[in-house]
Amino acid sequence: MCLAIPGKIVSVKDEIALTDFGGIRKDINISLVDAKKGDWVLVHVGFAIQKIEKLDLD
Amino acid sequence: MKQTEAKIRNAAKGISQATIMEVCGGHTSVIMQYGLRKMLPENVRLVSGPGCPVCVTSQHDIDCILALALNKVKIASYGDVLRVPGTRMSLDQARSKGADIKEIYSVNEILGSDYVLFAIGFETTAPMTAIALKHKTEVYCAHKLMIPPMRALLNGGLKIDGFIIPGHVSAVIGSNEWEILNVPQVISGFTPENILNSIEKLLILISRRKKIVVNNYDKVVFPDGNKKAKKIMLDYMRVVDSEWRGMGNIPLSGLDVKNPKYNAKRKYADILANVKSKESSDCRCGDVLRGIICPEDCALFRNSCTPKSPKGACMVSAEGSCNIAYRYGLIR
Numbered sequence: 556m557c558l559a560i561p562g563k564i565v566s567v568k569d570e571i572a573l574t575d576f577g578g579i580r581k582d583i584n585i586s587l588v589d590a591k592k593g594d595w596v597l598v599h600v601g602f603a604i605q606k607i608e609k610l611d612l613d
Numbered sequence: 614m615k616q617t618e619a620k621i622r623n624a625a626k627g628i629s630q631a632t633i634m635e636v637c638g639g640h641t642s643v644i645m646q647y648g649l650r651k652m653l654p655e656n657v658r659l660v661s662g663p664g665c666p667v668c669v670t671s672q673h674d675i676d677c678i679l680a681l682a683l684n685k686v687k688i689a690s691y692g693d694v695l696r697v698p699g700t701r702m703s704l705d706q707a708r709s710k711g712a713d714i715k716e717i718y719s720v721n722e723i724l725g726s727d728y729v730l731f732a733i734g735f736e737t738t739a740p741m742t743a744i745a746l747k748h749k750t751e752v753y754c755a756h757k758l759m760i761p762p763m764r765a766l767l768n769g770g771l772k773i774d775g776f777i778i779p780g781h782v783s784a785v786i787g788s789n790e791w792e793i794l795n796v797p798q799v800i801s802g803f804t805p806e807n808i809l810n811s812i813e814k815l816l817i818l819i820s821r822r823k824k825i826v827v828n829n830y831d832k833v834v835f836p837d838g839n840k841k842a843k844k845i846m847l848d849y850m851r852v853v854d855s856e857w858r859g860m861g862n863i864p865l866s867g868l869d870v871k872n873p874k875y876n877a878k879r880k881y882a883d884i885l886a887n888v889k890s891k892e893s894s895d896c897r898c899g900d901v902l903r904g905i906i907c908p909e910d911c912a913l914f915r916n917s918c919t920p921k922s923p924k925g926a927c928m929v930s931a932e933g934s935c936n937i938a939y940r941y942g943l944i945r
Contacts, residue, residue: 587842601719
């Protein structure tokens with residue numbers, strides 16, 4: 556349940572953002588954040604929970 | 614790694630004995646997988662607390678969902694909880710008897726559908742339930758809040774000198790929220806390096822008696838967290854008393870749905886009123902969750918209780934201490 560991974564938003568339609576996770580792309584619900592194309596977000600169970608800077612998570 | 618071990622040993626120098634607790638299934642898993650306890654000096658004990666959302670869900674809630682499912686209510690649930698044994702059977706077993714139980718990865722899959730969401734999890738997962746409610750999905754809400762049980766543990770029998778704080782719960786609620794516990798705390802991410810560094814920082818706080826919160830995951834955790842997510846949670850849900858497996862009722866430690874129209878506990882109250890639960894007397898999941906025993910202290914561990922035939926929630930969930938200990942080795 557704690558698993559959350561960073562991804563980069565490729566495109567947005569309404570509350571769904573096509574998000575890139577190191578080459579794999581998935582539709583993510585961004586209604587919990589204010590994010591736009593090009594933003595990096597932290598994703599948990601199909602939702603962005605926080606907008607973040609691009610980072611190495613070490 | 615030798616350097617890290619030395620740093621931790623150094624940080625623990627001024628301390629006669631310290632017990633630190635982590636309260637996150639994600640942390641439990643990395644700690645076990647990488648054998649991080651071996652890096653700790655003899656005067657430091659790292660225990661696992663109630664950080665597994667599936668494990669702390671009460672037997673009663675499992676039985677209630679079972680009652681709904683066996684009464685032809687369509688249920689949607691996150692995966693792990695399906696195999697937790699209820700008083701009579703697990704949700705998975707109910708499914709094989711014909712109950713319509715849909716395993717979901719995300720509530721996105723059921724927004725506005727006629728499935729009732731079995732909403733478990735902590736503050737990381739509660740905002741998603743709020744979105745489901747916004748889309749007129751019915752919810753059986755069993756969400757729990759992290760801080761109240763930690764306060765209860767601090768006032769309980771086990772001496773806890775500090776906490777390693779869950780990074781993703783913190784991403785939602787913010788680093789400021791934890792200050793109320795008034796005990797040394799370090800918010801940690803999920804790599805082994807970050808966790809070890811967080812432990813080192815925590816030991817320094819403990820040795821200097823500094824009851825503050827240090828944010829060691831600051832690229833993701835901000836002081837106020839995600840305000841939008843917090844607001845929507847409280848728009849659709851209210852804080853209520855909640856029953857925790859192994860800890861009993863903890864005041865104001867859970868969430869329930871505000872709007873009775875989408876609150877499955879109200880809508881199906883007649884079915885739920887007849888649910889009677891009885892936990893297994895041999896299963897010591899409750900003691901494991903409170904950090905009182907390690908999995909291997911339980912007589913059932915690796916005997917009658919294994920991931921294939923789990924006797925309790927801690928062995929079912931991938932974030933449960935017993936499941937993790939079984940897969941990666943002993944705690945001690």
